Each structure stands twice: as structure tokens, then as C-alpha cells.
Amino acid sequence: MEKFTVHTGTAVPLRRSNVDTDQIIPAVYLKRVTRTGFEDGLFSAWREDPSFVLNNPAYAGASILVAGPEFGTGSSREHAVWALNDYGFRVVVSPRYGDIFRGNSLKQGLLTVELPQAAVETLWDLVEADPATSIEVDLVAREVRAGGHTWAFALDDFSRWRLLEGLDDIGLTLRHADAITEFESHRPAFGVLVG
Amino acid sequence: MSRTLAQKVWDAHVVRRAEGEPDLLYIDLHLLHEVTSPQAFDGLRLAGRAVRRPDLTIATEDHNTPTDNLLTIADPVSRTQIETLRKNCAEFGVKLHPLGDPQQGVVHVMGPQQGLTQPGMTIVCGDSHTSTHGAFGSLAFGIGTSEVEHVLATQTLPQALPKQMAVTVTGELPPGVSAKDLILALITQEGTGGGRGYVVEYRGPAIEKLSMEGRMTVSNMSIEWGAKAGLIAPDETTFAWLKGRTFAPQGQAWDDAVAYWKTLPTDSGAVFDKEVFLDASALTPFVTWGTNPGQGASLDSVVPDPESFGTESERAAARRAVEYMDLTPGTALRDVNVDVVFVGSCTNGRLEDLRTAADVLRGRKVADGVRMLVVPGSAAVREQAEEEGLHEVFTAAGAEWRFAGCSMCLGMNPDTLQPGQRSASTSNRNFEGRQGKGGRTHLVSPAVAAATAVTGHLSAPADLDAVGAR
Numbered sequence: 106m107e108k109f110t111v112h113t114g115t116a117v118p119l120r121r122s123n124v125d126t127d128q129i130i131p132a133v134y135l136k137r138v139t140r141t142g143f144e145d146g147l148f149s150a151w152r153e154d155p156s157f158v159l160n161n162p163a164y165a166g167a168s169i170l171v172a173g174p175e176f177g178t179g180s181s182r183e184h185a186v187w188a189l190n191d192y193g194f195r196v197v198v199s200p201r202y203g204d205i206f207r208g209n210s211l212k213q214g215l216l217t218v219e220l221p222q223a224a225v226e227t228l229w230d231l232v233e234a235d236p237a238t239s240i241e242v243d244l245v246a247r248e249v250r251a252g253g254h255t256w257a258f259a260l261d262d263f264s265r266w267r268l269l270e271g272l273d274d275i276g277l278t279l280r281h282a283d284a285i286t287e288f289e290s291h292r293p294a295f296g297v298l299v300g
Numbered sequence: 301m302s303r304t305l306a307q308k309v310w311d312a313h314v315v316r317r318a319e320g321e322p323d324l325l326y327i328d329l330h331l332l333h334e335v336t337s338p339q340a341f342d343g344l345r346l347a348g349r350a351v352r353r354p355d356l357t358i359a360t361e362d363h364n365t366p367t368d369n370l371l372t373i374a375d376p377v378s379r380t381q382i383e384t385l386r387k388n389c390a391e392f393g394v395k396l397h398p399l400g401d402p403q404q405g406v407v408h409v410m411g412p413q414q415g416l417t418q419p420g421m422t423i424v425c426g427d428s429h430t431s432t433h434g435a436f437g438s439l440a441f442g443i444g445t446s447e448v449e450h451v452l453a454t455q456t457l458p459q460a461l462p463k464q465m466a467v468t469v470t471g472e473l474p475p476g477v478s479a480k481d482l483i484l485a486l487i488t489q490e491g492t493g494g495g496r497g498y499v500v501e502y503r504g505p506a507i508e509k510l511s512m513e514g515r516m517t518v519s520n521m522s523i524e525w526g527a528k529a530g531l532i533a534p535d536e537t538t539f540a541w542l543k544g545r546t547f548a549p550q551g552q553a554w555d556d557a558v559a560y561w562k563t564l565p566t567d568s569g570a571v572f573d574k575e576v577f578l579d580a581s582a583l584t585p586f587v588t589w590g591t592n593p594g595q596g597a598s599l600d601s602v603v604p605d606p607e608s609f610g611t612e613s614e615r616a617a618a619r620r621a622v623e624y625m626d627l628t629p630g631t632a633l634r635d636v637n638v639d640v641v642f643v644g645s646c647t648n649g650r651l652e653d654l655r656t657a658a659d660v661l662r663g664r665k666v667a668d669g670v671r672m673l674v675v676p677g678s679a680a681v682r683e684q685a686e687e688e689g690l691h692e693v694f695t696a697a698g699a700e701w702r703f704a705g706c707s708m709c710l711g712m713n714p715d716t717l718q719p720g721q722r723s724a725s726t727s728n729r730n731f732e733g734r735q736g737k738g739g740r741t742h743l744v745s746p747a748v749a750a751a752t753a754v755t756g757h758l759s760a761p762a763d764l765d766a767v768g769a770r
């Protein structure tokens with residue numbers, strides 16, 4: 106996983122709430138068995154509408170998505186995170202996320218920042234007034250800075266450390282293989298065995 | 301110290317606890333299907349890792365499978381995904397129930413029916429409706445593909461302890477009102493984000509009276525209001541349902557297990573971070589009018605006016621939903637005509653659901669111009685239904701009797717809505733395009749689905765008697 110420290114980029118204002126993962130990437134794109142190349146599926150139904158914000162050339166090259174509350178609810182599909190990553194987003198800003206999506210994003214180096222609704226509205230206004238507005242997302246200081254504003258955001262220390270270091274979870278867990286083996290030695294006998 | 305059911309299950313599975321880090325939880329059962337596993341197996345291969353506990357891992361084919369035959373997967377991309385699962389299971393020694401196998405079916409129907417799902421377990425699957433298994437008093441939640449890979453490699457998952465919420469459902473469900481109506485009403489009351497960050501325990505007299513099927517319907521939709529998991533305390537109903545199933549313990553092991561399971565319910569002094577109440581006796585058949593499961597209303601009411609909602613973001617969402625759904629505020633929900641009725645999915649594709657639908661349809665016909673699909677949640681459900689002759693009721697009424705799978709719950713297999721078509725569906729998600737691009741979904745109970753099929757517009761079984769008397 107790529108390390109994440111400070112990211113500076115422009116943003117797309119997505120003035121919608123309850124953007125569920127079926128909208129982020131519809132089920133038909135989930136049939137693939139690869140892990141990359143999902144950018145064409147991102148918001149594919151909405152992108153058919155020429156007035157959809159991602160079709161606005163002014164926002165081409167943006168790497169930060171600013172959305173309304175309850176972003177990424179619904180299906181657990183990690184493809185939603187892959188599609189955002191593959192399209193070129195490194196950060197999503199929203200007042201609230203679906204839990205599974207949030208967990209998936211932080212594991213894949215996509216920083217999902219939680220800011221209050223008022224901050225999200227200010228960001229929308231800023232980038233709608235000037236799509237070239239530069240936004241700085243600083244994971245070290247846990248701050249978002251844009252247009253003279255600074256907003257602090259919360260992220261637990263462990264997730265932050267993993268992102269800063271670009272660490273892979275499985276490698277981290279396997280350092281405790283002995284503890285897993287020890288736990289397995291006293292699991293109750295009536296636990297299910299499939300095979 | 302007094303603990304909740306969820307805390308007890310959690311504590312019994314902590315492999316490692318360290319200050320400032322999430323707990324490392326042991327996973328008792330890992331369920332797999334074709335959609336969210338290929339990239340996880342690929343990751344294992346790349347890192348040269350094995351599946352740590354193939355004996356605690358089981359796979360099925362459900363999302364991409366056709367339901368009109370058991371042999372041909374016409375779409376080459378779907379076929380590749382299924383073939384990839386078969387190859388991966390063979391390579392890594394994981395048991396698989398493929399298309400045509402007597403135990404094949406929707407992952408959350410297949411697990412419980414074999415007795416794989418038991419109280420006190422930790423269960424995960426790369427699928428958000430894993431919450432279904434919480435109905436047995438297990439801690440069950442959906443995970444992403446990276447986590448699937450993590451569990452395959454380590455049989456554990458780093459997890460931070462979520463907050464605890466109790467949902468107490470008092471009173472008694474009136475006749476004709478089901479578990480599905482209960483959970484739809486709860487989600488509308490609390491909103492799609494109301495359970496976010498919580499593990500929820502459903503309890504109270506109305507929950508205790510539910511069958512295991514009804515409990516699974518409730519737990520299934522926990523994720524639709526954002527909850528991480530939805531547990532129900534195991535009791536005699538749970539034990540009676542489990543006893544004798546293939547993977548249920550037997551003899552002395554059964555007695556030991558029951559003795560342990562009886563220690564699991566929440567202690568009387570345990571404290572929840574949040575409590576929510578719902579009065580079951582005030583409920584009516586409930587349907588959704590919008591494009592998220594929190595946009596629902598009593599079948600007796602009308603399509604709401606988007607301007608009547610309290611916050612701007614709710615108003616905007618309602619405006620957009622009403623437009624997408626092509627509805628006019630103020631229209632009686634009973635006047636909404638449908639093109640397709642779908643009975644099935646991991647929410648309502650179990651034997652009891654099919655029985656309910658058949659009871660409504662017996663001696664009646666599906667309305668002209670309406671297509672009705674009845675899709676058992678698993679091959680075993682299909683077989684049981686046929687033993688009871690339910691398939692004959694469905695086909696006599698003019699409905700399609702299909703093979704098991706996710707089917708029209710999501711637009712990933714041949715069963716989809718056409719653009720502009722409207723469905724009454726017993727599934728769990730009414731998102732834009734969920735059942736096929738441009739499709740419009742009203743979530744309903746099996747009884748409402750069947751009555752709607754007969755009249756052609758959203759209806760409850762009680763409406764049919766009224767029609768007959770006219």
C-alpha cells in the first residue's frame with residue numbers, strides 16, 4: 106500500500122447524500138476477477154447524464170471527492186474503493202460513511218475524511234466557485250485546509266499509523282501467529298468443522 | 301461485570317488485545333461466494349500464503365447463477381467468475397457447493413440450513429447481509445475483499461469493539477404483519493444511518509415470538525440502517541431449529557453446547573450505549589416508496605411530500621427518490637401499479653416465506669400483465685417446498701418457479717428489471733438500479749408481494765378478501 110502523508114489536489118463536489126455502493130459501482134462491474142481497471146464502473150449510471158458533475162471538464166484531474174452524508178452505505182463491495190482509487194481519487198470527504206466502506210477504504214489507502222456538514226457545504230461552495238481551488242489533506246496533522254479555512258478531522262491512531270506507514274494488515278497480524286495457534290488450542294470442541 | 305450478548309461473544313474470541321490497537325478476533329466460520337473472493341485468493345497466491353483453516357471455510361455460488369436452469373451460465377463474464385471460484389476452492393482445499401449441488405444457495409440461507417450457523421460464533425463473509433446469522437446469537441458481519449484475504453490467511457480479523465445498542469420491540473405483531481414489516485418500519489423510524497457504529501441486539505416480546513425465519517429477516521436488514529451486526533439472544537426456538545441439522549453438535553456435545561449457549565443472553569444489569577423502542581402492536585404492512593430502505597411508509601398511507609421532511613438533505617433525497625421512482629406525492633400507495641413481483645433473496649427466500657406467499661396465492665391468479673418470480677433461497681428450500689406442493693400453487697397461479705440463487709435481488713444475473721419497470725420485491729435494497737438499470741423497487745413482505753401479484757398494485761392479503769366480497 107502506498108504511504109499517505111499529505112495530499113494536495115482539487116476536488117469534485119458531489120451534492121448528494123446516501124450515495125450507496127450500488128451507485129458508486131453497479132453490480133454488473135462486480136463480475137470481474139481482477140483487482141484493477143474499475144474506473145469505468147465508477148458512478149457509471151450517473152455518468153450517462155451529461156450534466157453529472159464528473160462529466161464537467163472543469164473537474165477533470167480532481168483527486169478529492171466531497172460528498173453528502175451516508176456515503177458508501179449498502180453493499181460491502183470493496184470494488185467501490187477500487188473504482189474510486191482507479192479513477193484517481195485519493196481522498197473522500199463526507200460527514201458520515203457506511204462502516205464497511207470506511208473500513209475498506211482505509212485498508213486500501215483511500216483516505217475517508219469525516220468533516221461536519223457545514224465544512225462540506227463550505228468546500229462545495231469553494232470548489233463550485235473555483236474548480237481549481239487547491240485543497241490540502243494533511244494526515245500527519247489530521248487537518249483539511251482550503252480557501253483560508255482549516256478543519257481538523259478525527260481518525261483513530263492505529264488506522265492513521267497504518268496509512269502513514271503504508272502497512273499491510275496481514276503482515277501485521279502474522280506477527281502474532283503464535284497467539285492465534287495458542288487460541289486455537291483451546292477452542293470449544295463443539296465448534297463447527299466444515300471439512 | 302454484567303455484559304451484553306455481543307460482548308460475551310466478542311470476549312470469547314479475543315486472540316490478542318493491545319493498548320491503542322484493535323482487538324484481534326478469532327473467526328469461527330468464514331463463508332465465501334464468487335463475487336468478493338477472487339481478488340482475495342489472488343492476494344494469497346501472490347504472497348505464497350495458504351488458507352489457514354479450510355475446515356472453517358465454506359463456499360457457495362449464488363450471485364451470478366441463473367435460476368432458469370442448472371447447467372448453463374450464458375454470460376461469459378459471470379461464468380469466468382464462477383469458474384474462478386471453483387478453481388480457487390480446489391486449489392486451496394475449500395469446500396464448495398456449486399450450481400446443481402443439493403446444498404447450493406444464497407450464502408446466508410445455505411449456512412443456517414446446514415446448522416453451520418450456531419449461537420456464540422463469530423461469522424464473516426464478504427457480503428453485507430452476513431448480519432443475517434446474528435439471528436442465532438452469533439456475532440456476524442460483512443467484510444470487504446481485503447478482509448476476506450485476511451481471514452483466509454489468518455482466520456482472524458483486527459476489529460475495534462463497536463458501541464452497543466438495544467432495540468426493544470414491545471407488544472405483539474397484529475395478524476398479517478410480519479418480521480419484514482417490523483424491520484422496514486424500524487429502518488424508516490431510525491433512518492439508514494441510525495445504526496451506524498453499533499452492534500444491535502433485537503429483543504423484547506415481539507422478537508421472542510418470531511420464528512427463526514422471521515428473526516433472520518430482521519437480522520438480515522441490520523445493515524440497511526447501518527448497524528454492523530444484529531443479534532438476537534438464543535432461546536428454545538433457536539435450539540429446536542438447530543437440533544438435528546447436519547453440522548449441529550450431537551449427543552453429549554449437543555448438551556454441552558446448549559449449556560454454553562444458555563449463558564450467552566445479555567445479563568440483566570448490562571448497559572447499552574443506546575436504546576431504541578418500537579411498538580409492534582401499532583404496526584401495519586409496510587412498503588418502501590423511495591430509493592433507500594429508510595424511505596418507507598405504511599401501506600395504508602400515501603407517497604409523502606418531499607417538502608414534509610425535517611432536514612434539507614432528507615428533502616433533497618426524497619425529491620430525487622420520488623422523481624426516480626416516477627411517483628406523485630399524495631398518491632395512495634395502494635394505487636401504485638407494478639410490473640414484476642419478486643419473492644426470494646436472503647431476506648425472504650426461506651421455506652416459511654414461500655409458505656406465506658403460497659397461502660395468499662392458493663386458488664388465485666397473478667394479474668394479467670404482471671410477471672411473478674418465486675426464487676427459493678437455496679436448493680434445499682426448493683426441495684422442501686416441492687415436497688409440500690408449494691411449487692404447484694405458484695405455477696397454477698401463473699408465477700414462475702425458479703431454481704435457487706440471488707436472482708432479482710441484484711442486477712448481476714439474467715433476472716433483472718427492464719428500464720422503467722416497477723417491482724414489488726421481498727429483497728432488501730431499493731437502491732436506484734439495484735434490480736437492473738432503470739428499475740424501480742418497492743420493498744415488501746412475502747404476504748404483500750403475493751397479494752400485489754394478484755391485484756397488480758401494492759396490496760395486502762386483507763384487500764383480496766375485500767375484493768372477493770364485492
Ligand code: SF4
Pocket residue numbers: 362363406407408427429645646647705706709710727728
Ligand atoms: S440475496 Fe441479495 S442481499 Fe442476499 S446475498 Fe444475494 S444479492 Fe446479497
